[in-house]
Amino acid sequence: MAETPTPEAALSRLLAIMARLRAPDGCPWDQLQDFQTIAPYTIEEAFEVADAIRRGPDFPALLDELGDLLFQVVYHARMAEELGHFAFTQVAEAISDKMVRRHPHVFGEAAARDAGAQVAAWEVQKAAERAARAETGALAGIPTNLPALTRAAKLTRRAARVGFDWPDAAGVLDKLEEEAAELRAELPKADPSRLADEVGDLLFVLANLARKLDLDPEECLRGANAKFERRFQGVETRLATRGLTPGDTSLEEMESEWQAVKKAEKQ
Structure with a gap:
């Protein structure tokens, strides 16, 4: 069995792959991308991570989706490095500094560890950061x-x-x-x-x-979407047993089947 690489080796390999893809002799598609074109994929990957978690979590899927999301971070960092703004190491340092700054009860001298104190400290730090960015x-x-x-x-x-x-x-x-x-x-x-x-x-x-x-309103709506999808598919299945599709039936007939599906779910 091959040895598991160190985190440093695994990340170095990923960064090298990203650099190779963006190189002049790399992937033509990757060479054409910019922040605007990649951003929708970043959002999509974040939702796919959340979906894998929602499914149990589904750990094999979560492993895969977290990799996809990490690649998005590496992608944006690489493009910023090419423009001379910052590199991946600066991204990692920035979030590390922020986490230390926002957790003085863990990394500072303060000994308070209760959740209320942590939330209060977090909000104070975020407010200070917003003020520093002139966000009022x-x-x-x-x-x-x-x-x-x-x-x-x-x-x-x-x-x-x-x-x-x-x-x-x-x-x-x-x-x-x-x-x-x-x-x-x-x-x-x-x-x-x-x-x-x-x-x-x-x-x-x-x-x-x-x-x-x-x-969470998003979770509420996702649940309602899933319920509607499940019940409508149930209506289609019931109609199919009679050789029908929704397009072949009246609204009244579909409503009747809908109520039958709902009743069956409660049994």
Whole structure:
């Protein structure tokens, strides 16, 4: 059995492979890429890591997906190095410095180890880092390219830290009903911009409600997506036993099959 390489050797090999791919005599596709073209792959790989974790975790898949995600970091670092900005080693040093800085209760002289103290220290450090970057305001530093539901939850969580929040989930539900009524009032006018605005408000309040209930709105929606997919496929399977497809049946028939699938799931 071959010996397991050291972390340093494994990382050096990966960095060398990345450099070779981007070299003048390397891969034509890799040579053409830049930060903008690679960024969507980076986001996709992060979601695939999360999906592997969600499936158990599925450790063989997680091993593979973590490698893909690491390659994305190496890719961006290599492109930055080619432009003379920074190299992978600086990326690693920067995150190491940040983790030490944000954990004074572990790496500093402070002995406090409770979770509350850790969270407080973390937030103090992040606020200082935002100030150093001239990012002001309670909502500063929340990335604009996060999934919209996740960003909505982060925005409301940050606002809640300074007291801008409902006292309980019931208050958010009241706001949800208010927004639903506003959307209903816009339906007869059918103004696309107004409808988009009201639907956005409704989604934002739903993300806030999930946050208030200590739920991840993205996870909630993923669960709802999976449930819909599973149940609709169940409808298709039931129709297929009669030689039918959804296109061959009425909405009433599909609704009947849908209810049958739901009932079967509960048994």
